[in-house]
Amino acid sequence: MFKGIKMAKKDKCTTECMAKMNELVSTLNEKQKDIISQEITLHQYKKNEVIYRYGDTPKYIYCLLSGKIKVYKEGVGGRNQIIRVAKPVEYFGYRAYFANGKFITAAATLEPSCIAKIPLDTIKDLILENAELGWFFIRTLCQELGRSDQRTVNLTQKHIRGRLAESLLFLKERYGVEADGYTLSIYLSREDLANLSNMTTSNAIRTLSLFAADKLVLVDGRKIKIIDEERLRQISRLG
Amino acid sequence: MFKGIKMAKKDKCTTECMAKMNELVSTLNEKQKDIISQEITLHQYKKNEVIYRYGDTPKYIYCLLSGKIKVYKEGVGGRNQIIRVAKPVEYFGYRAYFANGKFITAAATLEPSCIAKIPLDTIKDLILENAELGWFFIRTLCQELGRSDQRTVNLTQKHIRGRLAESLLFLKERYGVEADGYTLSIYLSREDLANLSNMTTSNAIRTLSLFAADKLVLVDGRKIKIIDEERLRQISRLG
DNA sequence: TTAAACATATGTTATGCAGCACAAAATTAC
DNA sequence: GTAATTTTGTGCTGCATAACATATGTTTAA
Numbered sequence: 001m002f003k004g005i006k007m008a009k010k011d012k013c014t015t016e017c018m019a020k021m022n023e024l025v026s027t028l029n030e031k032q033k034d035i036i037s038q039e040i041t042l043h044q045y046k047k048n049e050v051i052y053r054y055g056d057t058p059k060y061i062y063c064l065l066s067g068k069i070k071v072y073k074e075g076v077g078g079r080n081q082i083i084r085v086a087k088p089v090e091y092f093g094y095r096a097y098f099a100n101g102k103f104i105t106a107a108a109t110l111e112p113s114c115i116a117k118i119p120l121d122t123i124k125d126l127i128l129e130n131a132e133l134g135w136f137f138i139r140t141l142c143q144e145l146g147r148s149d150q151r152t153v154n155l156t157q158k159h160i161r162g163r164l165a166e167s168l169l170f171l172k173e174r175y176g177v178e179a180d181g182y183t184l185s186i187y188l189s190r191e192d193l194a195n196l197s198n199m200t201t202s203n204a205i206r207t208l209s210l211f212a213a214d215k216l217v218l219v220d221g222r223k224i225k226i227i228d229e230e231r232l233r234q235i236s237r238l239g
Numbered sequence: 240m241f242k243g244i245k246m247a248k249k250d251k252c253t254t255e256c257m258a259k260m261n262e263l264v265s266t267l268n269e270k271q272k273d274i275i276s277q278e279i280t281l282h283q284y285k286k287n288e289v290i291y292r293y294g295d296t297p298k299y300i301y302c303l304l305s306g307k308i309k310v311y312k313e314g315v316g317g318r319n320q321i322i323r324v325a326k327p328v329e330y331f332g333y334r335a336y337f338a339n340g341k342f343i344t345a346a347a348t349l350e351p352s353c354i355a356k357i358p359l360d361t362i363k364d365l366i367l368e369n370a371e372l373g374w375f376f377i378r379t380l381c382q383e384l385g386r387s388d389q390r391t392v393n394l395t396q397k398h399i400r401g402r403l404a405e406s407l408l409f410l411k412e413r414y415g416v417e418a419d420g421y422t423l424s425i426y427l428s429r430e431d432l433a434n435l436s437n438m439t440t441s442n443a444i445r446t447l448s449l450f451a452a453d454k455l456v457l458v459d460g461r462k463i464k465i466i467d468e469e470r471l472r473q474i475s476r477l478g
Numbered sequence: 479t480t481a482a483a484c485a486t487a488t489g490t491t492a493t494g495c496a497g498c499a500c501a502a503a504a505t506t507a508c
Numbered sequence: 509g510t511a512a513t514t515t516t517g518t519g520c521t522g523c524a525t526a527a528c529a530t531a532t533g534t535t536t537a538a
Contacts, residue, residue, distance in 0.1 A: 129370060
């Protein structure tokens, strides 16, 4: 029977993928787990590949299994604003569906990524029959909203140095550092760094150079080592 | 029996209040409604009264039954940033609790307001046993998050005129207009208007005067009539 | 291998807006 | 009813940062 074959083909990948999604899957009963594993699909994305676009109709929830992605908004004059970044295993692309609208953001990979997709209609049905799953999304959304509130003030009220310092600390907290304990585990282009910090690319480059000259960071291409976290924190605080 | 008396005393107000909260209450069964009506308390706030403060531990969900409130964040150098505003019947003050943290914002009334309080422990319990209630919060949070994303770009990328235009349209959409069809149904101080639009009070005053000179709005103290909505929309779009 | 496209770097200019200072008007307090 | 305080209004100055120009290094493509 076709379904059996399809399942068999999927099985190894799907099982692995469901294991990674444990935080969500653990709220489900066996029947619900089955439904998800029937509906879930896996996708490979290259670096800088667009996942969804502004204006699209949301149909799937995306689960980032490996890699890194950005959610961004096209601003005035082609200037993009990075709204949030995700790491494994986090979910994205579902907000607009739950709010009953189209996408007001776009999403793209920052590095090669593996992403699982589940139809949102299915997720909605599951939420309505499983309060614990709903609770998972409520907690997640509340954390997102807190971060968003925080970012609004940071981006609007701090000066350039403060905004960049804030972004570097944000990236460290979000993605961590490599084995040496200093190098940020994410290699952003200066443009993405600028879009994250609400400034022009020129100013991101300039200010990062100044930080390097002040021995706050050590820059080697896209590798950034955070040397003096304490002073970066000061700069971020004082605006 | 004491509980009975307590109930009896509360009954009229509570019933009225529960009726207003229909969007939430309608998701509950009788037993759950009883729990809420036992725990709910009503409070009157004067104009410009603080409801909760930065750093406080969230204990109650607040339901605005009448009046208007702002949720704001203290920024650099005493400059406040209004994060969102609520109208009847909307809920606030629960985000931090669900995200397991303290308040990172403060809230205050913009006019005399009547506010119901329900312990968040109770709400959490109800969400965990009532998926439909959870769904209500998910929808609400997703709308909030969308507004927040939108605001981030507006506040960071638009010029002063664009930001003020945006704020005026935002207020119209959020609070509506009076019987004449033009006068905004909210009387904000210039300072609050500035804090909503990410600018200094001086610039809010100045720019509003310019709008008045350009016949886009008609200003009489804190009363603002929106005359030329189309052009305001243009100004807002173009930054 | 060369060219083309892109990313990074840095200096210069232009300007939008914050930060004053001060005055007038309106509200509140006594 | 007068003083005190807050809110509103306007002009001026300086600075932060966007915008532009240009150069160099680096990856991609033909």
